[in-house]
Amino acid sequence: MASGAASRRPLWERLREGRLGRWWRSVLLDYASACREAAGAARRRPGRALGAAGLLAGLLGLARACPDEAALEAALLEASGRLLLLSPATRSAQAEAHVGRLLALRAEGRLAVRGLGLLAVAYEAPAPPDAALYRARCPHLAPAAFAALPARRRLLLLDVGFGGRWWLLRARMRDCDVNADEFRALPAPLRRLSARHLHSARNERLFDQKFQPVRLPEPDERHEP
Incomplete structure:
Protein backbone atom coordinates (compact mmCIF):
# COMPACT_ATOMS: atom_id res chain seq x y z
CA MET A 1 0.00 0.00 0.00
CA ALA A 65 42.70 40.72 -22.96
CA CYS A 66 45.13 37.81 -22.59
CA PRO A 67 46.71 37.36 -26.05
CA ASP A 68 46.53 34.02 -27.81
CA GLU A 69 48.38 32.33 -30.66
CA ALA A 70 46.54 34.37 -33.29
CA ALA A 71 47.60 37.61 -31.57
CA LEU A 72 51.22 36.46 -31.53
CA GLU A 73 51.09 35.57 -35.21
CA ALA A 74 49.57 38.95 -36.07
CA ALA A 75 52.21 40.80 -34.03
CA LEU A 76 54.95 38.70 -35.62
CA LEU A 77 53.74 39.43 -39.16
CA GLU A 78 53.50 43.14 -38.36
CA ALA A 79 57.04 43.15 -36.97
CA SER A 80 58.43 41.32 -40.00
CA GLY A 81 56.65 43.77 -42.30
CA ARG A 82 58.20 46.72 -40.47
CA LEU A 83 61.65 45.21 -40.83
CA LEU A 84 61.17 44.53 -44.53
CA LEU A 85 60.43 48.21 -45.13
CA LEU A 86 63.87 49.10 -43.74
CA SER A 87 67.14 48.68 -45.55
CA PRO A 88 69.46 45.96 -44.20
CA ALA A 89 71.99 48.60 -43.14
CA THR A 90 69.53 50.39 -40.83
CA ARG A 91 67.80 47.40 -39.22
CA SER A 92 68.43 46.59 -35.60
CA ALA A 93 70.39 43.36 -35.32
CA GLN A 94 68.56 42.29 -32.15
CA ALA A 95 65.13 42.87 -33.66
CA GLU A 96 66.02 41.06 -36.88
CA ALA A 97 67.48 38.06 -35.03
CA HIS A 98 64.50 37.76 -32.66
CA VAL A 99 61.89 38.05 -35.40
CA GLY A 100 63.82 35.66 -37.64
CA ARG A 101 64.00 33.08 -34.89
CA LEU A 102 60.27 33.31 -34.19
CA LEU A 103 59.48 33.00 -37.90
CA ALA A 104 61.74 29.95 -38.21
CA LEU A 105 60.06 28.25 -35.24
CA ARG A 106 56.65 29.12 -36.65
CA ALA A 107 57.57 27.57 -40.00
CA GLU A 108 58.73 24.40 -38.22
CA GLY A 109 55.56 24.23 -36.12
CA ARG A 110 57.51 24.52 -32.86
CA LEU A 111 56.24 27.94 -31.76
CA ALA A 112 53.75 27.07 -29.02
CA VAL A 113 51.54 29.34 -26.94
CA ARG A 114 50.02 28.43 -23.58
CA GLY A 115 47.41 30.57 -21.85
CA LEU A 116 47.67 30.83 -18.06
CA GLY A 117 44.57 32.85 -17.31
CA LEU A 118 45.83 36.40 -16.80
CA LEU A 119 48.89 35.97 -19.01
CA ALA A 120 50.19 33.76 -21.78
CA VAL A 121 53.63 32.40 -22.56
CA ALA A 122 55.21 31.58 -25.90
CA TYR A 123 57.86 28.87 -25.82
CA GLU A 124 59.87 26.68 -28.14
CA ALA A 125 58.34 23.22 -28.30
CA PRO A 126 60.76 20.30 -28.77
CA ALA A 127 58.69 18.93 -31.67
CA PRO A 128 55.56 19.86 -33.63
CA PRO A 129 52.31 18.79 -31.96
CA ASP A 130 51.34 16.58 -34.94
CA ALA A 131 54.59 14.56 -34.83
CA ALA A 132 53.17 11.72 -32.74
CA LEU A 133 54.49 9.09 -35.14
CA TYR A 134 58.05 10.39 -34.88
CA ARG A 135 57.82 10.56 -31.10
CA ALA A 136 56.75 6.96 -31.00
CA ARG A 137 59.46 5.66 -33.36
CA CYS A 138 62.45 7.96 -32.92
CA PRO A 139 64.26 7.62 -29.56
CA HIS A 140 65.48 11.23 -29.75
CA LEU A 141 61.90 12.54 -29.94
CA ALA A 142 60.39 10.28 -27.29
CA PRO A 143 59.06 11.98 -24.14
CA ALA A 144 61.52 10.00 -22.01
CA ALA A 145 64.44 11.50 -23.93
CA PHE A 146 63.23 15.04 -23.26
CA ALA A 147 62.63 14.22 -19.60
CA ALA A 148 66.33 13.47 -19.25
CA LEU A 149 67.34 16.88 -20.64
CA PRO A 150 67.85 19.88 -18.36
CA ALA A 151 64.84 22.06 -17.67
CA ARG A 152 66.28 24.98 -19.62
CA ARG A 153 66.29 22.86 -22.79
CA ARG A 154 62.90 21.30 -22.25
CA LEU A 155 61.08 24.62 -22.07
CA LEU A 156 62.65 27.67 -23.64
CA LEU A 157 60.57 30.76 -22.93
CA LEU A 158 60.36 33.14 -25.88
CA ASP A 159 57.81 35.77 -24.90
CA VAL A 160 55.22 36.74 -22.29
CA GLY A 161 51.80 38.06 -23.25
CA PHE A 162 49.94 40.30 -20.84
CA GLY A 163 47.34 43.01 -21.29
CA GLY A 164 46.85 42.25 -24.98
CA ARG A 165 50.54 42.64 -25.88
CA TRP A 166 53.59 40.44 -26.32
CA TRP A 167 56.13 42.35 -24.29
CA LEU A 168 59.44 40.83 -25.36
CA LEU A 169 58.63 41.23 -29.05
CA ARG A 170 57.53 44.80 -28.35
CA ALA A 171 60.81 45.51 -26.53
CA ARG A 172 62.90 44.02 -29.34
CA MET A 173 61.06 46.08 -31.96
CA ARG A 174 61.66 49.35 -30.12
CA ASP A 175 64.10 51.44 -32.20
CA CYS A 176 64.16 48.71 -34.83
CA ASP A 177 65.35 51.26 -37.40
CA VAL A 178 68.57 51.99 -35.49
CA ASN A 179 71.54 49.76 -36.23
CA ALA A 180 73.89 50.01 -33.27
CA ASP A 181 76.70 48.29 -35.21
CA GLU A 182 77.11 51.39 -37.40
CA PHE A 183 78.17 53.48 -34.43
CA ARG A 184 80.64 51.10 -32.79
CA ALA A 185 83.58 52.64 -34.64
CA LEU A 186 82.80 56.09 -33.26
CA PRO A 187 84.42 57.42 -30.07
CA ALA A 188 82.56 56.90 -26.84
CA PRO A 189 81.39 60.54 -26.46
CA LEU A 190 79.79 60.43 -29.92
CA ARG A 191 77.82 57.25 -29.22
CA ARG A 192 75.60 58.98 -26.67
CA LEU A 193 72.91 61.45 -27.64
CA SER A 194 71.00 63.79 -25.40
CA ALA A 195 67.98 66.00 -25.90
CA ARG A 196 70.13 69.06 -26.62
CA HIS A 197 71.71 67.27 -29.60
CA LEU A 198 68.36 66.87 -31.32
CA HIS A 199 67.07 69.80 -33.37
CA SER A 200 64.29 68.08 -35.29
CA ALA A 201 61.65 70.68 -34.42
CA ARG A 202 63.86 73.57 -35.60
CA ASN A 203 64.88 71.72 -38.74
CA GLU A 204 61.26 70.95 -39.62
CA ARG A 205 60.28 74.57 -39.07
CA LEU A 206 63.06 75.78 -41.38
CA PHE A 207 62.10 73.16 -43.95
CA ASP A 208 58.50 74.39 -43.96
CA GLN A 209 59.63 77.99 -44.28
CA LYS A 210 61.49 77.11 -47.46
CA PHE A 211 58.21 76.52 -49.29
CA GLN A 212 56.51 79.72 -48.14
CA PRO A 213 56.15 82.50 -50.76
CA VAL A 214 58.49 85.45 -50.56
CA ARG A 215 56.73 88.62 -49.51
CA LEU A 216 58.17 91.81 -50.95
CA PRO A 217 57.62 95.13 -49.16
CA GLU A 218 54.95 97.30 -50.67
CA PRO A 219 56.33 100.38 -52.58
CA ASP A 220 55.98 103.74 -50.93
CA GLU A 221 53.54 105.99 -52.82
CA ARG A 222 55.56 109.11 -52.01
CA HIS A 223 58.48 107.94 -54.16
CA GLU A 224 56.33 107.13 -57.15
CA PRO A 225 56.75 109.50 -60.17
Missing part, protein backbone atom coordinates in the same frame (compact mmCIF):
# COMPACT_ATOMS: atom_id res chain seq x y z
CA ALA A 2 2.83 2.39 0.89
CA SER A 3 4.66 1.69 -2.38
CA GLY A 4 1.43 2.24 -4.31
CA ALA A 5 0.82 5.57 -2.55
CA ALA A 6 4.41 6.65 -3.23
CA SER A 7 4.03 5.79 -6.90
CA ARG A 8 0.85 7.86 -7.14
CA ARG A 9 2.66 11.01 -5.91
CA PRO A 10 3.59 13.60 -8.58
CA LEU A 11 6.99 13.31 -10.22
CA TRP A 12 8.08 16.76 -9.00
CA GLU A 13 7.30 15.84 -5.40
CA ARG A 14 9.17 12.56 -5.66
CA LEU A 15 12.23 14.35 -7.11
CA ARG A 16 12.09 17.00 -4.39
CA GLU A 17 11.89 14.47 -1.57
CA GLY A 18 14.57 12.22 -3.06
CA ARG A 19 18.25 12.19 -2.15
CA LEU A 20 19.31 14.29 -5.13
CA GLY A 21 16.54 16.82 -4.51
CA ARG A 22 17.52 17.24 -0.86
CA TRP A 23 21.13 17.73 -1.86
CA TRP A 24 20.29 20.44 -4.39
CA ARG A 25 18.00 22.13 -1.89
CA SER A 26 20.75 22.25 0.73
CA VAL A 27 23.20 23.66 -1.84
CA LEU A 28 20.75 26.40 -2.84
CA LEU A 29 20.11 27.26 0.79
CA ASP A 30 23.85 27.55 1.42
CA TYR A 31 24.31 29.83 -1.59
CA ALA A 32 21.33 31.95 -0.54
CA SER A 33 22.73 32.42 2.97
CA ALA A 34 26.17 33.26 1.54
CA CYS A 35 24.61 35.88 -0.76
CA ARG A 36 22.69 37.41 2.14
CA GLU A 37 25.84 37.62 4.22
CA ALA A 38 27.75 39.20 1.30
CA ALA A 39 24.97 41.75 0.77
CA GLY A 40 24.97 42.60 4.49
CA ALA A 41 28.75 43.03 4.51
CA ALA A 42 28.54 45.26 1.41
CA ARG A 43 25.95 47.47 3.11
CA ARG A 44 28.10 47.76 6.23
CA ARG A 45 31.33 48.49 4.31
CA PRO A 46 30.51 49.89 0.87
CA GLY A 47 34.04 51.10 0.19
CA ARG A 48 35.57 47.67 0.59
CA ALA A 49 32.80 46.15 -1.52
CA LEU A 50 33.43 48.63 -4.34
CA GLY A 51 37.15 47.95 -4.16
CA ALA A 52 36.62 44.21 -4.36
CA ALA A 53 34.20 44.63 -7.27
CA GLY A 54 36.69 46.87 -9.08
CA LEU A 55 39.51 44.38 -8.51
CA LEU A 56 37.37 41.54 -9.81
CA ALA A 57 36.40 43.58 -12.87
CA GLY A 58 40.06 44.38 -13.52
CA LEU A 59 41.04 40.72 -13.29
CA LEU A 60 38.24 39.76 -15.66
CA GLY A 61 39.37 42.45 -18.10
CA LEU A 62 42.96 41.20 -17.99
CA ALA A 63 41.77 37.63 -18.53
CA ARG A 64 39.76 38.69 -21.57
Whole structure:
Protein backbone atom coordinates (compact mmCIF):
# COMPACT_ATOMS: atom_id res chain seq x y z
CA MET A 1 0.00 0.00 0.00
CA ALA A 2 2.83 2.39 0.89
CA SER A 3 4.66 1.69 -2.38
CA GLY A 4 1.43 2.24 -4.31
CA ALA A 5 0.82 5.57 -2.55
CA ALA A 6 4.41 6.65 -3.23
CA SER A 7 4.03 5.79 -6.90
CA ARG A 8 0.85 7.86 -7.14
CA ARG A 9 2.66 11.01 -5.91
CA PRO A 10 3.59 13.60 -8.58
CA LEU A 11 6.99 13.31 -10.22
CA TRP A 12 8.08 16.76 -9.00
CA GLU A 13 7.30 15.84 -5.40
CA ARG A 14 9.17 12.56 -5.66
CA LEU A 15 12.23 14.35 -7.11
CA ARG A 16 12.09 17.00 -4.39
CA GLU A 17 11.89 14.47 -1.57
CA GLY A 18 14.57 12.22 -3.06
CA ARG A 19 18.25 12.19 -2.15
CA LEU A 20 19.31 14.29 -5.13
CA GLY A 21 16.54 16.82 -4.51
CA ARG A 22 17.52 17.24 -0.86
CA TRP A 23 21.13 17.73 -1.86
CA TRP A 24 20.29 20.44 -4.39
CA ARG A 25 18.00 22.13 -1.89
CA SER A 26 20.75 22.25 0.73
CA VAL A 27 23.20 23.66 -1.84
CA LEU A 28 20.75 26.40 -2.84
CA LEU A 29 20.11 27.26 0.79
CA ASP A 30 23.85 27.55 1.42
CA TYR A 31 24.31 29.83 -1.59
CA ALA A 32 21.33 31.95 -0.54
CA SER A 33 22.73 32.42 2.97
CA ALA A 34 26.17 33.26 1.54
CA CYS A 35 24.61 35.88 -0.76
CA ARG A 36 22.69 37.41 2.14
CA GLU A 37 25.84 37.62 4.22
CA ALA A 38 27.75 39.20 1.30
CA ALA A 39 24.97 41.75 0.77
CA GLY A 40 24.97 42.60 4.49
CA ALA A 41 28.75 43.03 4.51
CA ALA A 42 28.54 45.26 1.41
CA ARG A 43 25.95 47.47 3.11
CA ARG A 44 28.10 47.76 6.23
CA ARG A 45 31.33 48.49 4.31
CA PRO A 46 30.51 49.89 0.87
CA GLY A 47 34.04 51.10 0.19
CA ARG A 48 35.57 47.67 0.59
CA ALA A 49 32.80 46.15 -1.52
CA LEU A 50 33.43 48.63 -4.34
CA GLY A 51 37.15 47.95 -4.16
CA ALA A 52 36.62 44.21 -4.36
CA ALA A 53 34.20 44.63 -7.27
CA GLY A 54 36.69 46.87 -9.08
CA LEU A 55 39.51 44.38 -8.51
CA LEU A 56 37.37 41.54 -9.81
CA ALA A 57 36.40 43.58 -12.87
CA GLY A 58 40.06 44.38 -13.52
CA LEU A 59 41.04 40.72 -13.29
CA LEU A 60 38.24 39.76 -15.66
CA GLY A 61 39.37 42.45 -18.10
CA LEU A 62 42.96 41.20 -17.99
CA ALA A 63 41.77 37.63 -18.53
CA ARG A 64 39.76 38.69 -21.57
CA ALA A 65 42.70 40.72 -22.96
CA CYS A 66 45.13 37.81 -22.59
CA PRO A 67 46.71 37.36 -26.05
CA ASP A 68 46.53 34.02 -27.81
CA GLU A 69 48.38 32.33 -30.66
CA ALA A 70 46.54 34.37 -33.29
CA ALA A 71 47.60 37.61 -31.57
CA LEU A 72 51.22 36.46 -31.53
CA GLU A 73 51.09 35.57 -35.21
CA ALA A 74 49.57 38.95 -36.07
CA ALA A 75 52.21 40.80 -34.03
CA LEU A 76 54.95 38.70 -35.62
CA LEU A 77 53.74 39.43 -39.16
CA GLU A 78 53.50 43.14 -38.36
CA ALA A 79 57.04 43.15 -36.97
CA SER A 80 58.43 41.32 -40.00
CA GLY A 81 56.65 43.77 -42.30
CA ARG A 82 58.20 46.72 -40.47
CA LEU A 83 61.65 45.21 -40.83
CA LEU A 84 61.17 44.53 -44.53
CA LEU A 85 60.43 48.21 -45.13
CA LEU A 86 63.87 49.10 -43.74
CA SER A 87 67.14 48.68 -45.55
CA PRO A 88 69.46 45.96 -44.20
CA ALA A 89 71.99 48.60 -43.14
CA THR A 90 69.53 50.39 -40.83
CA ARG A 91 67.80 47.40 -39.22
CA SER A 92 68.43 46.59 -35.60
CA ALA A 93 70.39 43.36 -35.32
CA GLN A 94 68.56 42.29 -32.15
CA ALA A 95 65.13 42.87 -33.66
CA GLU A 96 66.02 41.06 -36.88
CA ALA A 97 67.48 38.06 -35.03
CA HIS A 98 64.50 37.76 -32.66
CA VAL A 99 61.89 38.05 -35.40
CA GLY A 100 63.82 35.66 -37.64
CA ARG A 101 64.00 33.08 -34.89
CA LEU A 102 60.27 33.31 -34.19
CA LEU A 103 59.48 33.00 -37.90
CA ALA A 104 61.74 29.95 -38.21
CA LEU A 105 60.06 28.25 -35.24
CA ARG A 106 56.65 29.12 -36.65
CA ALA A 107 57.57 27.57 -40.00
CA GLU A 108 58.73 24.40 -38.22
CA GLY A 109 55.56 24.23 -36.12
CA ARG A 110 57.51 24.52 -32.86
CA LEU A 111 56.24 27.94 -31.76
CA ALA A 112 53.75 27.07 -29.02
CA VAL A 113 51.54 29.34 -26.94
CA ARG A 114 50.02 28.43 -23.58
CA GLY A 115 47.41 30.57 -21.85
CA LEU A 116 47.67 30.83 -18.06
CA GLY A 117 44.57 32.85 -17.31
CA LEU A 118 45.83 36.40 -16.80
CA LEU A 119 48.89 35.97 -19.01
CA ALA A 120 50.19 33.76 -21.78
CA VAL A 121 53.63 32.40 -22.56
CA ALA A 122 55.21 31.58 -25.90
CA TYR A 123 57.86 28.87 -25.82
CA GLU A 124 59.87 26.68 -28.14
CA ALA A 125 58.34 23.22 -28.30
CA PRO A 126 60.76 20.30 -28.77
CA ALA A 127 58.69 18.93 -31.67
CA PRO A 128 55.56 19.86 -33.63
CA PRO A 129 52.31 18.79 -31.96
CA ASP A 130 51.34 16.58 -34.94
CA ALA A 131 54.59 14.56 -34.83
CA ALA A 132 53.17 11.72 -32.74
CA LEU A 133 54.49 9.09 -35.14
CA TYR A 134 58.05 10.39 -34.88
CA ARG A 135 57.82 10.56 -31.10
CA ALA A 136 56.75 6.96 -31.00
CA ARG A 137 59.46 5.66 -33.36
CA CYS A 138 62.45 7.96 -32.92
CA PRO A 139 64.26 7.62 -29.56
CA HIS A 140 65.48 11.23 -29.75
CA LEU A 141 61.90 12.54 -29.94
CA ALA A 142 60.39 10.28 -27.29
CA PRO A 143 59.06 11.98 -24.14
CA ALA A 144 61.52 10.00 -22.01
CA ALA A 145 64.44 11.50 -23.93
CA PHE A 146 63.23 15.04 -23.26
CA ALA A 147 62.63 14.22 -19.60
CA ALA A 148 66.33 13.47 -19.25
CA LEU A 149 67.34 16.88 -20.64
CA PRO A 150 67.85 19.88 -18.36
CA ALA A 151 64.84 22.06 -17.67
CA ARG A 152 66.28 24.98 -19.62
CA ARG A 153 66.29 22.86 -22.79
CA ARG A 154 62.90 21.30 -22.25
CA LEU A 155 61.08 24.62 -22.07
CA LEU A 156 62.65 27.67 -23.64
CA LEU A 157 60.57 30.76 -22.93
CA LEU A 158 60.36 33.14 -25.88
CA ASP A 159 57.81 35.77 -24.90
CA VAL A 160 55.22 36.74 -22.29
CA GLY A 161 51.80 38.06 -23.25
CA PHE A 162 49.94 40.30 -20.84
CA GLY A 163 47.34 43.01 -21.29
CA GLY A 164 46.85 42.25 -24.98
CA ARG A 165 50.54 42.64 -25.88
CA TRP A 166 53.59 40.44 -26.32
CA TRP A 167 56.13 42.35 -24.29
CA LEU A 168 59.44 40.83 -25.36
CA LEU A 169 58.63 41.23 -29.05
CA ARG A 170 57.53 44.80 -28.35
CA ALA A 171 60.81 45.51 -26.53
CA ARG A 172 62.90 44.02 -29.34
CA MET A 173 61.06 46.08 -31.96
CA ARG A 174 61.66 49.35 -30.12
CA ASP A 175 64.10 51.44 -32.20
CA CYS A 176 64.16 48.71 -34.83
CA ASP A 177 65.35 51.26 -37.40
CA VAL A 178 68.57 51.99 -35.49
CA ASN A 179 71.54 49.76 -36.23
CA ALA A 180 73.89 50.01 -33.27
CA ASP A 181 76.70 48.29 -35.21
CA GLU A 182 77.11 51.39 -37.40
CA PHE A 183 78.17 53.48 -34.43
CA ARG A 184 80.64 51.10 -32.79
CA ALA A 185 83.58 52.64 -34.64
CA LEU A 186 82.80 56.09 -33.26
CA PRO A 187 84.42 57.42 -30.07
CA ALA A 188 82.56 56.90 -26.84
CA PRO A 189 81.39 60.54 -26.46
CA LEU A 190 79.79 60.43 -29.92
CA ARG A 191 77.82 57.25 -29.22
CA ARG A 192 75.60 58.98 -26.67
CA LEU A 193 72.91 61.45 -27.64
CA SER A 194 71.00 63.79 -25.40
CA ALA A 195 67.98 66.00 -25.90
CA ARG A 196 70.13 69.06 -26.62
CA HIS A 197 71.71 67.27 -29.60
CA LEU A 198 68.36 66.87 -31.32
CA HIS A 199 67.07 69.80 -33.37
CA SER A 200 64.29 68.08 -35.29
CA ALA A 201 61.65 70.68 -34.42
CA ARG A 202 63.86 73.57 -35.60
CA ASN A 203 64.88 71.72 -38.74
CA GLU A 204 61.26 70.95 -39.62
CA ARG A 205 60.28 74.57 -39.07
CA LEU A 206 63.06 75.78 -41.38
CA PHE A 207 62.10 73.16 -43.95
CA ASP A 208 58.50 74.39 -43.96
CA GLN A 209 59.63 77.99 -44.28
CA LYS A 210 61.49 77.11 -47.46
CA PHE A 211 58.21 76.52 -49.29
CA GLN A 212 56.51 79.72 -48.14
CA PRO A 213 56.15 82.50 -50.76
CA VAL A 214 58.49 85.45 -50.56
CA ARG A 215 56.73 88.62 -49.51
CA LEU A 216 58.17 91.81 -50.95
CA PRO A 217 57.62 95.13 -49.16
CA GLU A 218 54.95 97.30 -50.67
CA PRO A 219 56.33 100.38 -52.58
CA ASP A 220 55.98 103.74 -50.93
CA GLU A 221 53.54 105.99 -52.82
CA ARG A 222 55.56 109.11 -52.01
CA HIS A 223 58.48 107.94 -54.16
CA GLU A 224 56.33 107.13 -57.15
CA PRO A 225 56.75 109.50 -60.17
